[in-house]
Amino acid sequence: MSRSRPDGAAARRISVAALALGLAAAPFVLGPYAIGTLSRILVFALLVISVHLLTGLTGLPTLGQSAYFGVGAYTAAIVATRVTDVGVLQLLIAAAVSALVAVPTGWLAVRARGVVFLMLTLAIGEIAHSAAVNWKSLTNGTDGVSGIPPVVPLPGMSALELDGLVYIYVLAVFTALFALVSRLGATPFALALRGIRDNERRMNAIGYPTRRYALAVYCGAGALAGAAGGLWVSVQRFVSPGDAGFEIAALALLAVVVGGAGSMRGACAGAALVWLTRDYLGNLEAVAGRGPLLLGLFFVLAVYALPRGLAGVRLPPRLTRKRTA
Template sequence: MNPARSAARRPLTAAVLLALAVAPFLLGPYAVGTLSRILVFALLALSVNLLTGLTGLPTLGQSAYFGVGAYTAAIVARGLTDIGILQLLIAAGVAALVALPTGWLAVRARGVVFLMLTLAIGEIVYSAAVNWKTLTNGTDGLAAIPPVVPLPGMSALELDGLVYFYVLGVFVLLFATVSRLGSTPFALALRGIRDNESRMKAIGYPTSRYALTVYCGAGALAGVAGALWVSVQRFVSPGDAGFEIAALALLAVVIGGSGSMWGACAGAALIWLTRDYLGNLEAVAGRGPLLLGLLFVTAVYILPRGLAGIRLPRKPSRRSTA
């Protein structure tokens, strides 16, 4: 990222973090719960951005690993432990294990074929969640999930505000980790695959291996998001692994700006607020999908580079002034 642009965004980043930190003290329980769900959805959008924006692999299958992580965390919470860190680690591990064989198949294709393969993977996981009733309880879902305990020795998080701070802490940690990834040689190789894979192969890069690695990493990140979803909702159903979640996550990346991490998060927030807040207003009640369609068309025409394409004002340098 351009250092000047990065410096211009630091005050905005600090303001957003401050607003997120004080939000539970200013908002009601419903709004705080909505913010928690937005943060979870933003993590899912980040996992999509790792594939679509960073590597050039448009995906409709991240809801599969989101669902795997959610069901794993729910089963662990009900039968093994209520410790949040263990739920996150186990959910990430299981989601990555599921992503390994499915990703091995998917990354052999590119473009529309890859998109269709990931869509098929998502539908397979959704069907498994519906039909594997002994494990998932079918369409009734898994309920009666105990409240999460972040770390051993801590109390269970019963209040919405406390759950929100738990989700916020995990979100900030993972966002910072993914941000650091963006400046590594591995990320540069992924951008090379996105821009000119043939040239990367010609100079000796094992592009399929790189793509499979980031695919498994994105699956693990989606699994963590699924585990956090269970901590917020304390319920999971097959719909959490369905096509709608996958489509909304991809739409968030497109609206936010493909390749931009903060853009993916902003797009996730905009979509969630449009669907769950504006879509429930009396004047447009029941027309949430219509609003999302209008939002997408407007963003494509007005902001072809997404929200990340908005130029922030910055202080002119001495050289440009001269």
Template sequence: MTPAGLPGSLARRLPAAAVLTGITLAPFVLGPYVVGTLSRILVLALLAMSVNLLTGLTGLPTLGQSAYFGVGAYTAAIVATRLTDVGIVQLVIAACLSALVALPTGWLAVRARGVVFLMLTLAIGEIAYSAAVNWKTLTNGTDGMSGIPPVVPLPGMPALELDGLVHFYVLAVFLVLFAMVSLLMATPFALALRGIRDNEKRMQAIGYPTRKYTLTVYCGAGALAGAAGALWTSVQRFVSPGDAGFELAALALLAVVIGGSGSMWGAYAGAAFVWLTRDYLGNLDVLAGRGPLLLGLLFVVAVYTLPGGLTGTRLPRPTRRRAA
């Protein structure tokens, strides 16, 4: 029992339930700008969750998830303008195409570890950004893609014109994907990925095909990032090469580190912290134009004062017992 007289599991779930209730009721009490900001935080949280599957669960720090996010965003924009405005169709096509792009790039990346893997994923992200800039016949170059129609969640439903309705759509998709990732975290596959993170050579010694496992989770993380990109298109109704750039990848990795590596709720907490620090605190009169600087300072403070992240779920390192 906790000091408040509640079971420990219930006490841990109360903050999450309170946050979820607040996000759900936000369109009824807050203005369009704040509601739109909450929707963007949910999208960034999904991107951070895809990073967490690689960084927190598998031990592969990545700066390349913005590439698959951009693929999903551009795919959803093209489908919406040329094929259909049904959101579920855009989501499925964007996720599948992102996973398909992640397959050959991941086949190359998962052969490396540590800093080499990080640099390879950074290169993949830069290639995606360059493609978005130069493939003008498909992406419209640096001008981006505009004129995207409002999303229709399911066939037969009306188009979502209001920010509050779009927010409910994004929240519903977020909860479904979050539940899917949570179920994945409780499977033997996730346990094998944790084993690869902790001691890959030992996992290979007992017969696990570690490269196949890492490639599988890499493609799954790419699909999740692509779905987040499709939601981004539904919220923004505009896509530009910056949506596949380094800044977004760095923000997602930063959200994972600040929120707590290995925690999916930590990914959301970190995404909210990063977004609000950069776009809200950074726009105050005394800090105008210094959002990135403030974010960097707060990141250093968080690393030293909260080594387990905001959720405090990072596993401590094992210590050797002293000899008697």
């Protein structure tokens, strides 16, 4: 008589279900500060997923996604204060505007590879930050855009005043976008992107227009970053040039490296770990004022101890479940 235990796929499904249940139950067991932090982590994770699409999936390391995050945030803030407080419309408009901005900038960036591409995206991010500071008639300069009304998820619904309700809205949007990008990973388009990452010359040789593919994923990543920026406005109800700055871009790339390039779940885990390291551990009395130093040490440790990132961590064989007779 034989008995089988759950294999690796079943264990992953169980862990994902447990995580989803924990996230859904969080508003009922956590305080306002913890719920606000969790909302910000989910928004940051969407930005990190957009970086993953370029860096992990296509092999294009980027420091420019904060530009589209900032464009989406300012667009959503302007729409919320001048047009409508409906959250879905804010997200759609923010994603569309960010994608439109990504078309010309991406056309320029995807013509390069490696360090040159990285520097071009860094320049794009710095241009966006400078525009946010100096275009005062639209962005209000360094004072930022404030007075943003509470978000209304769908037409006819009430405005979300409580942190727990805003968190549920953020979780719903995150889940929908995460599922959408996950479905993308199983398409021939994603396989072509992996081919570009692994051997672009061979992909060119067999007839794939690799620049077009790279531009398409660049614009898609820009739209996702813009949607994350729009969601950020719903959480913060404030946006400033710092939201389009280098620090956000560097943290997002760091999260992808720590999580494991090529793994979307690892990217989300890296986003949570990086954000908590910066905002929670960095504010402890023992390391007060040394948050950047802590992040730097953490990055060096992760590179040497986890060369494949969090996604590459495997339990010892004696702790893993196997099919037994």
